[in-house]
Amino acid sequence: HVQLVESGGGSAQAGGSMRLSCAASGLDTSRYTLAWFRQTPGNEREGVAALFRDGRQYYAGAVKDRFTISADNAKDTLFLQMDSLRPYDSGIYYCAASYNTVWGWVLLKPTEYNYWGQGTQVTVS
Secondary structure, eight states: OOEEEEEOOEEEOTTOOEEEEEEEESSOGGGSEEEEEEEOTTSOOEEEEEEOTTSOEEEOTTTTTTEEEEEETTTTEEEEEEOSOOGGGOEEEEEEEEOOOOOSGGGGOGGGOSEEOOOEEEEEO
């Protein structure tokens, strides 16, 4: 049984930092593409950052150079370090895992992902 559990959300001021974690169980994170998505009310879930199975990182343009995705495969945990936060970074953040083996923009496409966490709220003001 695969389970993804996010933590680390909360409130922050613009310009501040926050680190999200996603604990995975039931899967070997080193064998999956992992990603973070964000959703705001009335909007579709959008890809923020992805960690390809070979370690390469892929970012949405709006967060590039501010966010960093990483993983501790020994602990099956995914992270998202968010710096220089802006109000539009607010939303519910979800971690996800995919069997995907294709590099590129599809890494930020929600339909490519097989497993999802329940989400954690991030509010930047």
